[in-house]
Amino acid sequence: MSRNIDEHPENETVLHADQDYASISREISDIVLRPAGRGWWLGFGLSGLGVLIFFAAAVYLFYAGVGIWGVNTTVVWGFAIINYVWWIGIGNAGTLISAMLYLARQPWRTSINRFAEAMTIFAASIAGLFPILHLGRPYLFYWLAPYPSTMGVWPQFRSPLVWDMFAILTYIIVSVLFWYTGLIPDLATLRDRARSRAAQLVYGALALGWRGSAAHWRHYERAYLILAALAVPLVVSVHSVVGYDFATTLMPGWRSTLFAPYFVVGAMFSGFAMVIVITIALRAAFKLHAFVTPRHLDAMAKILLAASLIMGYAYGMEVFMAWYGTDADEWRQTVTTATGPYAPAYWGMLFCNIVVPQLCWSARIRRNIPALLIIAILVNVGMWLERYVIVVNILSHGFVPSQFRQYFPTVWDWATMLGSFALFLWFFFLFVRFVPMVPMHEVRRLAHSLGERS
Protein backbone atom coordinates (compact mmCIF):
# COMPACT_ATOMS: atom_id res chain seq x y z
CA MET A 1 0.00 0.00 0.00
CA SER A 2 1.63 3.14 -1.18
CA ARG A 3 -1.15 5.40 0.01
CA ASN A 4 -1.18 6.83 3.48
CA ILE A 5 -4.15 5.50 5.42
CA ASP A 6 -5.22 9.02 6.41
CA GLU A 7 -5.66 9.93 2.79
CA HIS A 8 -7.92 6.99 2.15
CA PRO A 9 -11.42 8.35 1.50
CA GLU A 10 -13.18 5.81 3.70
CA ASN A 11 -11.19 6.82 6.75
CA GLU A 12 -11.68 10.50 6.21
CA THR A 13 -13.84 12.24 8.72
CA VAL A 14 -17.19 13.88 8.02
CA LEU A 15 -16.57 16.32 10.88
CA HIS A 16 -13.40 18.07 11.95
CA ALA A 17 -11.92 16.67 15.17
CA ASP A 18 -11.68 20.04 16.92
CA GLN A 19 -15.47 20.45 17.02
CA ASP A 20 -17.31 19.77 20.28
CA TYR A 21 -20.97 20.25 21.25
CA ALA A 22 -20.47 23.86 22.30
CA SER A 23 -18.54 24.88 19.20
CA ILE A 24 -21.05 23.21 16.89
CA SER A 25 -23.91 25.14 18.50
CA ARG A 26 -21.93 28.37 18.53
CA GLU A 27 -20.54 28.33 15.00
CA ILE A 28 -23.77 27.41 13.26
CA SER A 29 -26.20 29.51 15.26
CA ASP A 30 -23.93 32.56 15.17
CA ILE A 31 -24.29 32.69 11.39
CA VAL A 32 -27.97 33.41 12.00
CA LEU A 33 -27.70 35.50 15.17
CA ARG A 34 -24.97 37.95 14.18
CA PRO A 35 -25.78 40.89 11.88
CA ALA A 36 -25.75 40.21 8.16
CA GLY A 37 -22.62 41.09 6.23
CA ARG A 38 -22.34 43.33 3.21
CA GLY A 39 -22.16 40.35 0.86
CA TRP A 40 -25.50 39.11 2.10
CA TRP A 41 -27.20 42.47 1.57
CA LEU A 42 -25.70 42.71 -1.90
CA GLY A 43 -26.85 39.23 -2.90
CA PHE A 44 -30.24 39.71 -1.31
CA GLY A 45 -30.73 43.02 -3.10
CA LEU A 46 -29.60 41.80 -6.50
CA SER A 47 -31.71 38.65 -6.34
CA GLY A 48 -34.58 40.84 -5.14
CA LEU A 49 -34.30 42.83 -8.36
CA GLY A 50 -34.52 39.56 -10.27
CA VAL A 51 -37.65 38.68 -8.31
CA LEU A 52 -39.17 41.96 -9.51
CA ILE A 53 -38.46 40.87 -13.09
CA PHE A 54 -40.24 37.60 -12.38
CA PHE A 55 -43.29 39.38 -11.01
CA ALA A 56 -43.28 41.92 -13.82
CA ALA A 57 -43.23 39.09 -16.36
CA ALA A 58 -46.07 37.34 -14.51
CA VAL A 59 -48.18 40.49 -14.26
CA TYR A 60 -47.75 41.25 -17.96
CA LEU A 61 -48.61 37.63 -18.71
CA PHE A 62 -51.84 37.91 -16.71
CA TYR A 63 -52.63 41.18 -18.48
CA ALA A 64 -51.75 40.28 -22.06
CA GLY A 65 -52.33 36.52 -22.15
CA VAL A 66 -50.25 33.44 -22.74
CA GLY A 67 -49.58 34.50 -26.36
CA ILE A 68 -46.71 36.72 -25.21
CA TRP A 69 -44.72 33.50 -24.96
CA GLY A 70 -43.25 31.75 -27.98
CA VAL A 71 -45.67 28.82 -27.85
CA ASN A 72 -47.69 28.11 -30.98
CA THR A 73 -50.43 25.69 -31.99
CA THR A 74 -47.96 22.84 -32.50
CA VAL A 75 -45.47 23.45 -29.72
CA VAL A 76 -48.06 24.19 -27.06
CA TRP A 77 -45.69 23.55 -24.18
CA GLY A 78 -42.64 25.76 -24.10
CA PHE A 79 -40.37 27.17 -21.44
CA ALA A 80 -43.10 27.04 -18.80
CA ILE A 81 -43.29 23.26 -18.79
CA ILE A 82 -39.54 22.85 -19.35
CA ASN A 83 -38.87 25.00 -16.31
CA TYR A 84 -41.61 23.33 -14.37
CA VAL A 85 -40.06 19.88 -14.91
CA TRP A 86 -36.56 21.25 -14.34
CA TRP A 87 -37.46 22.90 -11.05
CA ILE A 88 -39.51 20.01 -9.77
CA GLY A 89 -36.58 17.74 -10.65
CA ILE A 90 -34.25 19.88 -8.57
CA GLY A 91 -36.87 20.03 -5.89
CA ASN A 92 -37.16 16.28 -5.74
CA ALA A 93 -33.53 15.64 -4.94
CA GLY A 94 -33.36 17.47 -1.63
CA THR A 95 -35.91 15.26 0.05
CA LEU A 96 -34.54 12.21 -1.71
CA ILE A 97 -31.05 12.99 -0.44
CA SER A 98 -32.19 13.77 3.03
CA ALA A 99 -34.66 10.93 3.44
CA MET A 100 -32.92 8.22 1.46
CA LEU A 101 -29.52 8.83 3.02
CA TYR A 102 -31.17 8.99 6.45
CA LEU A 103 -32.74 5.59 5.91
CA ALA A 104 -29.39 4.31 4.64
CA ARG A 105 -27.69 5.73 7.77
CA GLN A 106 -25.09 7.67 5.79
CA PRO A 107 -23.11 9.88 8.21
CA TRP A 108 -22.16 12.38 5.47
CA ARG A 109 -25.81 13.31 5.01
CA THR A 110 -25.86 15.16 8.33
CA SER A 111 -24.18 18.38 7.31
CA ILE A 112 -25.90 18.83 3.96
CA ASN A 113 -29.48 17.73 4.57
CA ARG A 114 -30.83 21.06 5.85
CA PHE A 115 -29.96 23.07 2.78
CA ALA A 116 -30.82 20.19 0.50
CA GLU A 117 -34.32 20.23 1.99
CA ALA A 118 -34.50 24.00 1.80
CA MET A 119 -33.56 23.70 -1.87
CA THR A 120 -36.43 21.23 -2.27
CA ILE A 121 -39.02 23.51 -0.75
CA PHE A 122 -37.95 26.56 -2.75
CA ALA A 123 -37.58 24.68 -6.02
CA ALA A 124 -40.87 22.81 -5.60
CA SER A 125 -42.69 26.06 -4.76
CA ILE A 126 -41.26 27.75 -7.85
CA ALA A 127 -42.09 24.69 -9.95
CA GLY A 128 -45.64 24.86 -8.64
CA LEU A 129 -46.02 28.38 -10.08
CA PHE A 130 -45.34 27.38 -13.69
CA PRO A 131 -48.38 25.13 -14.25
CA ILE A 132 -50.55 28.02 -13.06
CA LEU A 133 -48.71 30.64 -15.13
CA HIS A 134 -49.00 28.58 -18.29
CA LEU A 135 -52.77 28.25 -18.00
CA GLY A 136 -54.67 30.37 -20.49
CA ARG A 137 -57.02 31.38 -17.67
CA PRO A 138 -54.86 31.23 -14.58
CA TYR A 139 -57.56 32.74 -12.37
CA LEU A 140 -59.59 29.54 -12.72
CA PHE A 141 -56.83 27.23 -11.52
CA TYR A 142 -58.85 26.33 -8.45
CA TRP A 143 -61.16 24.32 -10.71
CA LEU A 144 -58.51 21.62 -10.40
CA ALA A 145 -59.56 21.05 -6.82
CA PRO A 146 -62.59 18.87 -6.06
CA TYR A 147 -64.92 21.16 -4.16
CA PRO A 148 -68.73 21.12 -4.14
CA SER A 149 -69.44 24.01 -6.50
CA THR A 150 -72.88 25.22 -7.52
CA MET A 151 -72.14 23.96 -11.06
CA GLY A 152 -71.90 20.36 -9.83
CA VAL A 153 -68.78 19.62 -11.89
CA TRP A 154 -65.60 17.96 -10.71
CA PRO A 155 -61.99 17.74 -11.87
CA GLN A 156 -61.18 15.00 -14.37
CA PHE A 157 -59.28 12.48 -12.29
CA ARG A 158 -58.03 10.62 -15.36
CA SER A 159 -55.68 13.43 -16.36
CA PRO A 160 -52.02 13.46 -15.23
CA LEU A 161 -52.28 17.25 -14.98
CA VAL A 162 -54.82 16.81 -12.18
CA TRP A 163 -52.60 14.17 -10.58
CA ASP A 164 -49.81 16.72 -10.86
CA MET A 165 -51.65 19.23 -8.76
CA PHE A 166 -52.24 16.73 -5.97
CA ALA A 167 -48.70 15.38 -6.24
CA ILE A 168 -47.05 18.79 -6.03
CA LEU A 169 -49.32 20.07 -3.29
CA THR A 170 -48.74 16.94 -1.21
CA TYR A 171 -45.06 17.10 -1.94
CA ILE A 172 -44.70 20.70 -0.82
CA ILE A 173 -46.73 20.08 2.36
CA VAL A 174 -44.84 16.91 3.30
CA SER A 175 -41.44 18.47 2.51
CA VAL A 176 -42.25 21.45 4.68
CA LEU A 177 -43.36 19.17 7.54
CA PHE A 178 -40.23 17.04 7.19
CA TRP A 179 -38.01 20.12 7.10
CA TYR A 180 -39.76 21.76 10.02
CA THR A 181 -39.61 18.59 12.09
CA GLY A 182 -35.85 18.54 11.59
CA LEU A 183 -35.71 22.22 12.52
CA ILE A 184 -37.55 22.17 15.86
CA PRO A 185 -34.56 21.22 18.09
CA ASP A 186 -32.37 23.73 16.25
CA LEU A 187 -34.92 26.50 16.70
CA ALA A 188 -34.79 25.70 20.43
CA THR A 189 -31.02 26.19 20.31
CA LEU A 190 -31.48 29.55 18.61
CA ARG A 191 -34.11 30.53 21.20
CA ASP A 192 -31.65 29.71 23.98
CA ARG A 193 -28.70 31.43 22.34
CA ALA A 194 -30.45 34.54 21.08
CA ARG A 195 -29.67 37.71 23.03
CA SER A 196 -32.26 40.04 21.52
CA ARG A 197 -35.79 39.87 22.88
CA ALA A 198 -37.34 39.77 19.41
CA ALA A 199 -35.21 36.82 18.32
CA GLN A 200 -35.95 34.98 21.57
CA LEU A 201 -39.69 35.46 21.06
CA VAL A 202 -39.72 34.52 17.39
CA TYR A 203 -37.49 31.47 17.72
CA GLY A 204 -39.20 30.55 20.98
CA ALA A 205 -42.57 30.57 19.26
CA LEU A 206 -41.23 28.59 16.30
CA ALA A 207 -39.57 26.02 18.59
CA LEU A 208 -43.04 25.24 19.99
CA GLY A 209 -41.70 24.78 23.51
CA TRP A 210 -39.14 22.12 22.65
CA ARG A 211 -37.31 21.10 25.83
CA GLY A 212 -35.12 18.30 24.54
CA SER A 213 -36.41 15.85 27.11
CA ALA A 214 -35.94 12.13 26.57
CA ALA A 215 -39.67 11.72 25.93
CA HIS A 216 -39.52 14.44 23.26
CA TRP A 217 -36.63 12.79 21.55
CA ARG A 218 -38.38 9.44 21.57
CA HIS A 219 -41.44 10.67 19.65
CA TYR A 220 -39.31 12.96 17.56
CA GLU A 221 -37.03 10.20 16.36
CA ARG A 222 -40.05 8.03 15.43
CA ALA A 223 -41.74 10.90 13.60
CA TYR A 224 -38.60 11.82 11.67
CA LEU A 225 -37.87 8.22 10.70
CA ILE A 226 -41.41 7.64 9.45
CA LEU A 227 -41.54 10.96 7.60
CA ALA A 228 -38.28 9.97 5.90
CA ALA A 229 -39.72 6.59 5.00
CA LEU A 230 -42.81 8.30 3.58
CA ALA A 231 -40.81 10.89 1.70
CA VAL A 232 -38.89 8.44 -0.47
CA PRO A 233 -41.91 6.82 -2.17
CA LEU A 234 -43.55 10.26 -2.31
CA VAL A 235 -40.63 11.69 -4.27
CA VAL A 236 -40.70 8.72 -6.61
CA SER A 237 -44.43 9.16 -7.16
CA VAL A 238 -44.22 12.92 -7.68
CA HIS A 239 -41.68 12.79 -10.43
CA SER A 240 -43.31 9.70 -11.93
CA VAL A 241 -46.51 11.72 -12.23
CA VAL A 242 -44.49 14.42 -13.99
CA GLY A 243 -43.25 11.67 -16.32
CA TYR A 244 -46.87 10.57 -16.91
CA ASP A 245 -47.71 14.05 -18.21
CA PHE A 246 -45.74 12.88 -21.22
CA ALA A 247 -45.88 9.09 -21.07
CA THR A 248 -49.69 8.81 -21.03
CA THR A 249 -50.02 10.70 -24.32
CA LEU A 250 -49.94 9.18 -27.82
CA MET A 251 -47.05 11.37 -28.99
CA PRO A 252 -44.17 9.43 -30.57
CA GLY A 253 -41.14 10.04 -28.38
CA TRP A 254 -43.31 10.51 -25.32
CA ARG A 255 -45.41 7.32 -25.12
CA SER A 256 -42.73 5.37 -23.32
CA THR A 257 -43.08 3.16 -20.27
CA LEU A 258 -39.53 4.15 -19.39
CA PHE A 259 -40.46 7.72 -18.52
CA ALA A 260 -41.44 7.34 -14.87
CA PRO A 261 -38.19 5.80 -13.57
CA TYR A 262 -36.14 7.78 -16.07
CA PHE A 263 -37.61 11.06 -14.83
CA VAL A 264 -37.08 10.06 -11.20
CA VAL A 265 -33.41 9.30 -11.79
CA GLY A 266 -33.09 12.49 -13.84
CA ALA A 267 -34.53 14.42 -10.91
CA MET A 268 -32.03 12.87 -8.53
CA PHE A 269 -29.25 13.59 -11.02
CA SER A 270 -30.04 17.28 -11.50
CA GLY A 271 -30.88 17.73 -7.84
CA PHE A 272 -27.60 16.25 -6.69
CA ALA A 273 -25.80 18.53 -9.11
CA MET A 274 -27.64 21.51 -7.65
CA VAL A 275 -26.82 20.39 -4.09
CA ILE A 276 -23.15 20.23 -5.06
CA VAL A 277 -23.32 23.80 -6.38
CA ILE A 278 -25.08 25.01 -3.23
CA THR A 279 -22.77 23.08 -0.91
CA ILE A 280 -19.66 24.51 -2.51
CA ALA A 281 -21.08 28.03 -2.44
CA LEU A 282 -22.24 27.92 1.19
CA ARG A 283 -19.06 26.19 2.35
CA ALA A 284 -16.96 28.99 0.92
CA ALA A 285 -19.29 31.84 1.89
CA PHE A 286 -19.90 30.80 5.51
CA LYS A 287 -16.63 28.95 6.20
CA LEU A 288 -18.33 25.64 6.87
CA HIS A 289 -15.10 23.73 6.29
CA ALA A 290 -15.39 21.97 9.67
CA PHE A 291 -18.78 20.55 8.76
CA VAL A 292 -18.54 20.05 5.01
CA THR A 293 -15.36 18.16 4.24
CA PRO A 294 -14.00 16.83 0.93
CA ARG A 295 -15.54 13.52 1.95
CA HIS A 296 -19.02 15.03 1.44
CA LEU A 297 -18.17 16.31 -2.02
CA ASP A 298 -16.55 13.00 -2.89
CA ALA A 299 -19.65 11.05 -1.88
CA MET A 300 -21.98 13.39 -3.78
CA ALA A 301 -19.82 13.20 -6.89
CA LYS A 302 -20.01 9.40 -6.77
CA ILE A 303 -23.80 9.50 -6.68
CA LEU A 304 -23.76 12.00 -9.54
CA LEU A 305 -21.69 9.54 -11.53
CA ALA A 306 -24.00 6.62 -10.72
CA ALA A 307 -27.05 8.65 -11.76
CA SER A 308 -25.29 9.70 -14.94
CA LEU A 309 -24.73 6.06 -15.87
CA ILE A 310 -28.42 5.28 -15.35
CA MET A 311 -29.33 8.31 -17.47
CA GLY A 312 -26.98 7.04 -20.17
CA TYR A 313 -28.75 3.69 -20.05
CA ALA A 314 -32.12 5.42 -20.39
CA TYR A 315 -31.00 7.53 -23.37
CA GLY A 316 -29.57 4.41 -24.99
CA MET A 317 -32.72 2.42 -24.33
CA GLU A 318 -34.93 5.12 -25.88
CA VAL A 319 -32.93 4.93 -29.10
CA PHE A 320 -32.73 1.15 -28.98
CA MET A 321 -36.48 0.65 -28.49
CA ALA A 322 -37.27 3.09 -31.30
CA TRP A 323 -35.00 1.12 -33.61
CA TYR A 324 -36.03 -2.32 -32.34
CA GLY A 325 -39.78 -1.66 -32.43
CA THR A 326 -41.92 -1.54 -35.57
CA ASP A 327 -43.27 1.95 -35.07
CA ALA A 328 -42.14 4.12 -37.97
CA ASP A 329 -43.08 7.38 -36.22
CA GLU A 330 -41.02 6.47 -33.20
CA TRP A 331 -37.91 5.91 -35.33
CA ARG A 332 -38.50 9.03 -37.43
CA GLN A 333 -38.85 11.01 -34.22
CA THR A 334 -35.55 9.62 -32.92
CA VAL A 335 -33.69 10.39 -36.15
CA THR A 336 -35.13 13.93 -36.28
CA THR A 337 -34.11 14.51 -32.68
CA ALA A 338 -30.50 13.63 -33.48
CA THR A 339 -30.29 15.39 -36.83
CA GLY A 340 -33.09 17.99 -36.98
CA PRO A 341 -33.26 21.61 -35.90
CA TYR A 342 -32.96 20.67 -32.24
CA ALA A 343 -29.93 18.40 -32.72
CA PRO A 344 -27.55 20.80 -30.92
CA ALA A 345 -29.72 20.59 -27.80
CA TYR A 346 -29.76 16.79 -28.03
CA TRP A 347 -26.00 16.45 -28.44
CA GLY A 348 -25.41 19.12 -25.82
CA MET A 349 -27.57 17.14 -23.45
CA LEU A 350 -25.60 13.95 -24.10
CA PHE A 351 -22.32 15.81 -23.63
CA CYS A 352 -23.33 17.48 -20.36
CA ASN A 353 -25.19 14.54 -18.84
CA ILE A 354 -23.22 11.53 -20.01
CA VAL A 355 -19.72 12.59 -21.10
CA VAL A 356 -18.82 15.26 -18.54
CA PRO A 357 -19.80 13.33 -15.37
CA GLN A 358 -17.44 10.50 -16.39
CA LEU A 359 -14.67 12.73 -15.03
CA CYS A 360 -15.98 11.76 -11.59
CA TRP A 361 -14.35 8.34 -11.96
CA SER A 362 -11.16 10.12 -10.89
CA ALA A 363 -10.77 10.68 -7.15
CA ARG A 364 -8.63 13.76 -7.91
CA ILE A 365 -11.46 15.41 -9.83
CA ARG A 366 -14.07 14.48 -7.20
CA ARG A 367 -12.00 16.33 -4.61
CA ASN A 368 -11.13 19.27 -6.85
CA ILE A 369 -13.72 21.88 -5.90
CA PRO A 370 -13.57 24.11 -9.03
CA ALA A 371 -13.72 21.06 -11.31
CA LEU A 372 -16.64 19.59 -9.40
CA LEU A 373 -18.46 22.93 -9.49
CA ILE A 374 -18.11 23.12 -13.27
CA ILE A 375 -19.29 19.53 -13.69
CA ALA A 376 -22.31 20.17 -11.46
CA ILE A 377 -23.27 23.33 -13.35
CA LEU A 378 -22.92 21.55 -16.69
CA VAL A 379 -25.16 18.74 -15.42
CA ASN A 380 -27.81 21.30 -14.55
CA VAL A 381 -27.50 22.80 -18.02
CA GLY A 382 -27.66 19.32 -19.51
CA MET A 383 -30.77 18.44 -17.55
CA TRP A 384 -32.43 21.66 -18.70
CA LEU A 385 -31.55 20.71 -22.28
CA GLU A 386 -33.02 17.26 -21.67
CA ARG A 387 -36.40 18.76 -20.78
CA TYR A 388 -36.07 21.12 -23.76
CA VAL A 389 -35.46 18.13 -26.05
CA ILE A 390 -38.36 16.20 -24.55
CA VAL A 391 -40.89 19.05 -24.60
CA VAL A 392 -40.14 21.31 -27.53
CA ASN A 393 -38.28 19.04 -29.90
CA ILE A 394 -40.75 16.15 -29.67
CA LEU A 395 -43.79 18.43 -30.03
CA SER A 396 -42.36 20.23 -33.03
CA HIS A 397 -42.48 17.18 -35.29
CA GLY A 398 -45.35 14.92 -34.28
CA PHE A 399 -47.59 12.96 -36.66
CA VAL A 400 -48.74 15.37 -39.39
CA PRO A 401 -45.98 17.00 -41.48
CA SER A 402 -48.18 20.01 -42.25
CA GLN A 403 -48.20 20.71 -38.52
CA PHE A 404 -44.43 20.62 -38.06
CA ARG A 405 -43.38 23.89 -36.53
CA GLN A 406 -40.53 25.28 -34.51
CA TYR A 407 -40.57 27.06 -31.19
CA PHE A 408 -38.82 30.40 -30.64
CA PRO A 409 -38.81 31.65 -27.05
CA THR A 410 -39.65 35.32 -26.60
CA VAL A 411 -38.17 37.81 -24.18
CA TRP A 412 -41.04 37.00 -21.79
CA ASP A 413 -40.06 33.32 -21.76
CA TRP A 414 -36.54 34.29 -20.83
CA ALA A 415 -37.66 36.86 -18.27
CA THR A 416 -39.86 34.32 -16.51
CA MET A 417 -37.10 31.74 -16.53
CA LEU A 418 -34.30 34.03 -15.32
CA GLY A 419 -36.72 35.57 -12.84
CA SER A 420 -37.39 32.12 -11.40
CA PHE A 421 -33.64 31.65 -10.84
CA ALA A 422 -33.59 34.95 -8.98
CA LEU A 423 -36.59 33.92 -6.91
CA PHE A 424 -34.76 30.75 -5.92
CA LEU A 425 -31.66 32.71 -4.91
CA TRP A 426 -33.76 35.23 -3.03
CA PHE A 427 -35.41 32.46 -1.01
CA PHE A 428 -31.98 31.02 -0.34
CA PHE A 429 -30.60 34.31 0.92
CA LEU A 430 -33.51 34.53 3.36
CA PHE A 431 -32.95 30.92 4.41
CA VAL A 432 -29.24 31.30 5.26
CA ARG A 433 -30.06 34.46 7.20
CA PHE A 434 -32.84 33.17 9.45
CA VAL A 435 -32.48 29.40 9.66
CA PRO A 436 -29.45 27.38 10.84
CA MET A 437 -28.17 25.92 7.59
CA VAL A 438 -26.62 22.85 9.20
CA PRO A 439 -28.74 20.70 11.54
CA MET A 440 -26.96 21.27 14.84
CA HIS A 441 -28.58 18.49 16.82
CA GLU A 442 -27.70 15.96 14.16
CA VAL A 443 -24.10 17.16 14.01
CA ARG A 444 -23.91 16.86 17.81
CA ARG A 445 -25.14 13.32 17.53
CA LEU A 446 -22.54 12.70 14.87
CA ALA A 447 -19.86 14.13 17.15
CA HIS A 448 -21.15 11.81 19.88
CA SER A 449 -20.92 8.75 17.64
CA LEU A 450 -17.45 9.74 16.42
CA GLY A 451 -16.32 9.82 20.06
CA GLU A 452 -17.76 11.84 22.92
CA ARG A 453 -16.82 15.52 22.69
CA SER A 454 -18.03 17.93 25.29
Added chain:
Amino acid sequence: MTPNSSWLAEFATAEQLLNAITRTRIAGYRRIEAYAPFDVPGLAEELDLPASRLPLWILIFGILGGVSAFLLQAYLAAVDFPLNAGGRPYFSWPSFTLVSFEFTVLGAALAGFFGMLALKGLPRPYHPIFDAANCDRASQDRFFLMIDSDDPEFDPDSTRRFLESLNPIAVTEVNREVS
Protein backbone atom coordinates in the same frame (compact mmCIF):
# COMPACT_ATOMS: atom_id res chain seq x y z
CA MET B 1 -35.61 25.55 48.69
CA THR B 2 -39.36 25.92 48.28
CA PRO B 3 -41.66 22.92 48.75
CA ASN B 4 -42.49 21.13 45.52
CA SER B 5 -39.12 21.90 43.99
CA SER B 6 -37.41 19.21 41.97
CA TRP B 7 -33.68 18.71 41.61
CA LEU B 8 -31.85 19.07 38.33
CA ALA B 9 -28.31 17.75 37.85
CA GLU B 10 -26.15 18.98 34.99
CA PHE B 11 -23.61 16.77 33.17
CA ALA B 12 -21.01 17.41 30.52
CA THR B 13 -21.30 14.26 28.44
CA ALA B 14 -23.98 11.86 27.28
CA GLU B 15 -22.00 9.01 28.79
CA GLN B 16 -22.18 10.57 32.28
CA LEU B 17 -25.91 11.16 31.85
CA LEU B 18 -26.54 7.52 30.92
CA ASN B 19 -24.49 6.32 33.92
CA ALA B 20 -26.33 8.72 36.21
CA ILE B 21 -29.71 7.45 34.99
CA THR B 22 -28.67 3.85 35.63
CA ARG B 23 -27.62 4.68 39.19
CA THR B 24 -30.72 6.78 39.81
CA ARG B 25 -32.96 3.92 38.78
CA ILE B 26 -31.00 1.48 40.96
CA ALA B 27 -31.52 3.90 43.84
CA GLY B 28 -35.26 3.43 43.35
CA TYR B 29 -36.30 6.73 41.76
CA ARG B 30 -38.96 6.40 39.08
CA ARG B 31 -40.19 9.96 38.34
CA ILE B 32 -37.08 11.06 36.51
CA GLU B 33 -36.63 13.01 33.30
CA ALA B 34 -33.56 13.55 31.15
CA TYR B 35 -32.79 16.48 28.84
CA ALA B 36 -30.22 16.28 26.06
CA PRO B 37 -29.15 18.47 23.12
CA PHE B 38 -29.53 15.56 20.70
CA ASP B 39 -31.17 12.18 20.45
CA VAL B 40 -28.74 10.21 22.64
CA PRO B 41 -28.70 6.55 21.54
CA GLY B 42 -29.91 4.35 24.39
CA LEU B 43 -31.46 7.18 26.41
CA ALA B 44 -35.04 5.92 26.09
CA GLU B 45 -33.95 2.38 26.95
CA GLU B 46 -32.11 3.61 30.05
CA LEU B 47 -35.20 5.49 31.19
CA ASP B 48 -37.40 2.54 30.23
CA LEU B 49 -39.79 4.81 28.32
CA PRO B 50 -42.79 3.10 26.71
CA ALA B 51 -42.70 2.71 22.93
CA SER B 52 -44.13 5.67 21.02
CA ARG B 53 -47.72 5.23 19.83
CA LEU B 54 -46.95 7.46 16.87
CA PRO B 55 -46.51 4.69 14.24
CA LEU B 56 -50.04 3.42 14.92
CA TRP B 57 -51.53 6.90 14.43
CA ILE B 58 -49.58 7.32 11.23
CA LEU B 59 -50.80 3.97 9.91
CA ILE B 60 -54.44 4.76 10.71
CA PHE B 61 -54.40 8.23 9.14
CA GLY B 62 -52.44 7.02 6.11
CA ILE B 63 -55.05 4.35 5.39
CA LEU B 64 -57.86 6.84 6.00
CA GLY B 65 -56.30 9.32 3.58
CA GLY B 66 -55.81 6.78 0.82
CA VAL B 67 -59.21 5.08 1.14
CA SER B 68 -61.13 8.35 1.32
CA ALA B 69 -59.30 9.78 -1.70
CA PHE B 70 -60.03 6.65 -3.74
CA LEU B 71 -63.69 6.55 -2.73
CA LEU B 72 -64.05 10.27 -3.45
CA GLN B 73 -62.62 9.94 -6.95
CA ALA B 74 -64.67 6.83 -7.71
CA TYR B 75 -67.86 8.49 -6.46
CA LEU B 76 -67.32 11.76 -8.32
CA ALA B 77 -66.22 10.16 -11.59
CA ALA B 78 -68.50 7.13 -11.72
CA VAL B 79 -71.62 8.02 -9.69
CA ASP B 80 -72.11 11.76 -9.20
CA PHE B 81 -71.19 13.01 -12.69
CA PRO B 82 -70.26 10.14 -15.01
CA LEU B 83 -68.57 11.64 -18.06
CA ASN B 84 -67.22 9.91 -21.14
CA ALA B 85 -63.64 11.18 -21.07
CA GLY B 86 -61.70 9.71 -23.98
CA GLY B 87 -63.83 6.54 -23.97
CA ARG B 88 -62.48 5.41 -20.64
CA PRO B 89 -64.73 3.47 -18.28
CA TYR B 90 -66.48 5.55 -15.63
CA PHE B 91 -64.87 3.52 -12.87
CA SER B 92 -61.34 3.80 -14.33
CA TRP B 93 -59.65 2.73 -11.13
CA PRO B 94 -56.01 2.71 -12.38
CA SER B 95 -56.27 6.48 -12.93
CA PHE B 96 -57.44 6.94 -9.35
CA THR B 97 -54.48 5.17 -7.73
CA LEU B 98 -52.01 8.05 -7.97
CA VAL B 99 -54.09 10.64 -6.17
CA SER B 100 -55.01 7.95 -3.61
CA PHE B 101 -51.33 7.33 -3.04
CA GLU B 102 -50.59 11.02 -2.56
CA PHE B 103 -53.38 11.29 -0.01
CA THR B 104 -52.11 8.22 1.82
CA VAL B 105 -48.76 9.95 2.25
CA LEU B 106 -50.40 13.26 3.10
CA GLY B 107 -52.63 11.73 5.78
CA ALA B 108 -49.73 9.80 7.26
CA ALA B 109 -47.37 12.78 7.24
CA LEU B 110 -49.91 15.13 8.84
CA ALA B 111 -50.65 12.50 11.50
CA GLY B 112 -46.91 12.05 12.06
CA PHE B 113 -46.18 15.73 12.50
CA PHE B 114 -49.19 16.77 14.55
CA GLY B 115 -49.21 13.46 16.42
CA MET B 116 -45.61 14.03 17.44
CA LEU B 117 -46.52 17.46 18.81
CA ALA B 118 -49.67 16.22 20.51
CA LEU B 119 -48.00 13.25 22.21
CA LYS B 120 -45.44 15.62 23.73
CA GLY B 121 -47.98 18.24 24.73
CA LEU B 122 -46.50 20.76 22.31
CA PRO B 123 -46.79 23.57 21.44
CA ARG B 124 -46.23 24.65 25.01
CA PRO B 125 -44.41 27.98 25.23
CA TYR B 126 -43.63 27.82 28.95
CA HIS B 127 -42.42 25.04 31.22
CA PRO B 128 -40.96 25.32 34.75
CA ILE B 129 -37.69 23.77 33.56
CA PHE B 130 -37.02 26.92 31.51
CA ASP B 131 -36.50 28.84 34.77
CA ALA B 132 -33.79 26.52 36.02
CA ALA B 133 -30.29 27.94 36.05
CA ASN B 134 -28.23 27.01 33.00
CA CYS B 135 -31.03 24.97 31.45
CA ASP B 136 -30.67 26.95 28.19
CA ARG B 137 -27.61 24.79 27.61
CA ALA B 138 -29.80 21.69 27.37
CA SER B 139 -30.30 22.67 23.75
CA GLN B 140 -26.59 23.32 23.20
CA ASP B 141 -24.00 21.24 24.97
CA ARG B 142 -25.13 20.04 28.42
CA PHE B 143 -27.08 17.02 29.64
CA PHE B 144 -29.58 17.21 32.51
CA LEU B 145 -31.23 14.74 34.83
CA MET B 146 -34.26 15.80 36.86
CA ILE B 147 -35.72 13.91 39.83
CA ASP B 148 -39.29 15.04 40.29
CA SER B 149 -40.58 15.92 43.76
CA ASP B 150 -43.60 13.70 42.99
CA ASP B 151 -41.36 10.67 43.31
CA PRO B 152 -42.22 8.58 46.39
CA GLU B 153 -38.52 8.25 47.17
CA PHE B 154 -38.01 12.01 46.92
CA ASP B 155 -36.61 13.82 49.93
CA PRO B 156 -35.23 17.34 49.44
CA ASP B 157 -31.97 16.77 51.31
CA SER B 158 -31.13 13.14 50.66
CA THR B 159 -32.04 13.39 46.96
CA ARG B 160 -29.79 16.37 46.59
CA ARG B 161 -26.93 14.50 48.29
CA PHE B 162 -27.61 11.53 46.05
CA LEU B 163 -27.43 13.65 42.89
CA GLU B 164 -24.22 15.28 44.07
CA SER B 165 -22.70 11.82 44.56
CA LEU B 166 -23.10 11.31 40.78
CA ASN B 167 -20.38 13.92 40.09
CA PRO B 168 -22.50 16.45 38.19
CA ILE B 169 -21.28 19.91 37.21
CA ALA B 170 -24.04 21.45 39.32
CA VAL B 171 -27.30 20.57 41.04
CA THR B 172 -30.03 23.22 40.83
CA GLU B 173 -33.66 23.38 41.78
CA VAL B 174 -36.65 23.56 39.46
CA ASN B 175 -39.58 25.34 41.02
CA ARG B 176 -42.76 23.63 39.84
CA GLU B 177 -44.99 26.16 41.62
CA VAL B 178 -44.47 28.76 38.91
CA SER B 179 -46.51 26.86 36.36
